Amino acid sequence: MTPGLPTAMDRPHFIGIGGAGMSGIAKILAQRGAQVAGSDSRDSDTADALRAHGATVHIGHAPGHLSDDATCVVISSAIRADNPELARAAELGVPVVHRSDALAGLMHGLRPIAVAGTHGKTTTTSMLAVSLSALGLDPSYAIGGDLDAPGSNAHHGAGDIFVAEADESDRSFHKYAPQVAIILNAELDHHANYASMDEIYESFETFVGKVVPGGTLVVSSDQAGAAEIAGRVSGNRDLNIVTYGEHEGADVWIRKITPRGLTSEVCVVLDGREIVFTVSVPGSHYAHNAVAALAAGVALGIPAEELAAALGKYTGVKRRLQLKGEAAGVQVIDSYAHHPTEMTADLQAIRGAAGDARILVLFQPHLFSRTQELGKEMGQALTLADASVVLDIYPAREDPVPGVTSEIIIAAARAAGADVTAEHDKSAAAAVVAGMTKPGDLVLTMGAGDVTDIGPQILAHLSH
Structure with a gap:
């Protein structure tokens, strides 16, 4: 099955084409035959991967990068209103399309699975993409991270299933009409867009309301926020609700999770049948993600035993305990952990797999707004490490907020008894961390910004 191009998407121009979400949509459009172009602030392996698919990728943002014959301009919420290419689009009268609308268009005519939640979306979407591919179903997918190589975050498949992350951060997941929706969890995050948990719940309720009549919601019964949403939508007669969790009342009962080094063995009970399979990444949160993927696939009619075995083919995604x-x-x-819950889960997973090894963390806070609201909790999470180095805040799309610095995290961590130091010079961080290590240690580079680039630098220092 090969859907055509959405209306006016045959010559799209992407502003910020190298981003995780944007690059995936651009790749699928190129694979469907569109003449894709775009720009990004810096060159990257992702940009090269897009060029290999025939896309034109400009570095930097300038009005001249937008071709006169572009049929639309695709943007994300991170693109500022004063972007010169956006201004040029207005001059030319070229329609501007949000990333979520473009992705919704790509899903049309297929059977979409939309994966939502404050944490775990990329992992769960990846698990589905890998396992469905292993079963020969050739799904289309759009993931917020690369599976194994630059540009592997998306694929246009010949099958009729489309697996996609559903991003709640800017409410863009309201644009999708999935056959199966997954809600892994719901916590307060993205403080620039949500002021309270009630706003989060309302947003997720709207997302669930977009599930096609007769479709399925797969939802965690263990996580309080997800369970709250399930309760709020339980009166919808056009919706099948499938719960999963570690108590016997769940529709998919996680009977046991057995750690086995850097993997886990998971035993679930589904429709009275016991199924045992392996998850090739450590930690109970990843096991829960795999069970959510299993339940979603079963909702589309895939045999549970076959899908469980295929989930064992998943070996991780870049930046997720890689x-x-x-x-x-x-x-x-x-x-990639940048929210306190994620930080805690990853540190607990590594602690469980590492035995007596020392765990050292190089942490880079992500966003001023998140640090302002959750900085103390981030500091408390760092108490799970033996020692931590904290960098300055990675601003991403935000402007600085007076008085909001990584010192909020450091002070909270020290107050909780953690061994934490500040490093304001990012270029010196690799040498500092390497100097703290001894044989047998584990070092985690942690955060959603460019701290990932420092890992290879630490290895280089250690090799000398």
Whole structure:
């Protein structure tokens, strides 16, 4: 099955084409035959991967990058209103399309699975993409991270299933009409867009309301926020609700999770049948993600035993507890965790797999608004490490907020008894962390910004 191009998407121009979400949509459009162009602030392996698919990628933002024959301009919420290419689009009268609308268009005519939640979206979407592909179903997918190589975050498949992350951060997930929706969890985050948990709940309720009549909601019964949403939508007669969790009353009962080093063995009970399978990443939160993926696939009619076995083919996604290498007896692992819940989950997973090894963390806070609201909780999460180095805040799309610095995190961590130091010079961080290590240690580079680039630098210092 090969859907055509959405209306006016045959010559799209992407502003910020190298971003995780944007690049995936651009790749799928290129694979469907569109003449894709775009720009990004810096060159990257992702940009090269897009060029390999025939896309034109400009570096930097300038009015001249937008071709006169572009049929639309695709943007994300991160693109500022004063972007010169956006201004040029207005002059030319070129329609501006939000990333979520473009993705919704790509899903049209297929059977979409939309994966939502404050944490775990990328992992769960990846698990579905890998396992469905292993079963020969050739799904289309759009993921917020690369599976194994630059540009592997998206694929246009010949099958009729489309798996996509559903991003709640800017309410863009309201644009989708999935056959199966997954809600992994719901916590207060993205403080620039949500002022309270009630606003979060209302937003997720709207998302669930977009599920096609007769469709399915797969939802965690263990996580309080997700369970609250399930209760709020339980009166919808056009919706099948499937719960999963570690208590026997769940529709998919997680009977046991057994850690096995850097993997886990998971035993679930589904429709009275016991199914045991392996998850090739450590930690109970990843096991829960795999069970959510299992329940979603079963809702589309895929045999549970076959899908469970295929889930064992998943070996991780970049930046989700990804082993970057080992030098001088020290392993360096990369973690995308940037919310306190994620930080805690990843540190607990590594602690469970590492035995008596020391765990050192290089943490880079992400966003001033998040640090302002959750900085103390981030500091408390760092108490799970043996020692931590904290960098300055990675601003991403935000302007600085007076009085909001990484010192909020450091002070909270020290107050809780953690060994934490500040490092304001990012270029010195690799040498500082390498100097703290001894053979047998584990180092985590942690955060959603460019801290990931420092892992290889730490390995290089250790190798000398």
